[in-house]
Amino acid sequence: MSAPLSITMPSDREILITRDFKAPRDLVFACWTQPPLVRRWLTGPDGWEFTTCEIDLKVGGRYRFVWKNLDGVSMGMGGTYTEIAPADRLVSTELFDEDWTGGETVSTVDFVEEGGKTRTLNRVVYSSKEARDGALKTGMAEGMEAGYRRLDQMFAERVAG
Amino acid sequence: MIPSERLDATFLALADPTRRAILARLAKGQASVAELAAPFEMSQPAVSKHLKILERAGLVSQGRQATSRPRRIEAAPLAEASEWLERYREFWDASFTRLDGLLAELQSPASETKN
DSSP states (O other), X not given: OOOOOXXXXXXXXXXXXXXXXSSOHHHHHHHHXXXXXXXXXXXXXXXXXXXXXXXXXXXXXXXXEEEEETTOOEEEEEEEEEEEETTTEEEEEEEESSOTTSSOEEXXXXXXXXXXXXXXXXXXXOSSHHHHHHHIIIIIHHHHHHHHHHHHHHHHHHXXX | OOHHHHHHHHHHHHTSHHHHHHHHHHHTOOBOHHHHHTTTTSOHXXXXXXXXXXXXXXXXXXXXXXXXXXXXXXXXXXXXXXXXXXXXXXXXXXXXXXHHHHHHHHHSTTOSSOO
């Protein structure tokens, strides 16, 4: 049984998103960093197209993701890799084109394998408490928590089925 | 304003704690600038500056009563902002589920890369 998705706030500038995957960590890491694999899952909801997926996987290298929906609305984000420890840790800066996070955030994803399963711990650090709270108070936290609960339910149904 | 510019204006307006407090106060009912300034250690002109940003984002509107011109909260831009965030949530929701599928496929006996 996999642990449910969780979202916590370890400090006043951080959000920690934890999720388990039924795969060894080298595979999960590859899915996070290899464009042909990233293109398969980071495609967004139905009706959205993953139009740009560029990854220059080296320290100081940049990545750029852009999605478009049928109405032509596009959402883009990008940043720079600042630490790469294959299958173990990935650190990058993140900035959405619609800067709703109050400046750049820093994402640290740790990949921890145990018993053939991999737990990803994504720690997102905001530029300030105000920046994080600004993003949260507009409803992001509630929305994300509802999303994780829905996802948990889907996994439960899949296991039961 | 095009939708993305309107969202920028909405999020800029919401990014400040004083402006969020003003919105929270107006959610309880309309109020004059003097009434809005009262809980903050702030001059009325300073509060007016915040109100201008909120008005530009369409989050607050002015009443017509000649002297006090009470401010009202406007719900539509907030609904639009939360709709945008809903789309963002849906985005990750669907993505994680797809990653489960991809990982299962990569580990299936049919896959030549991994077992």
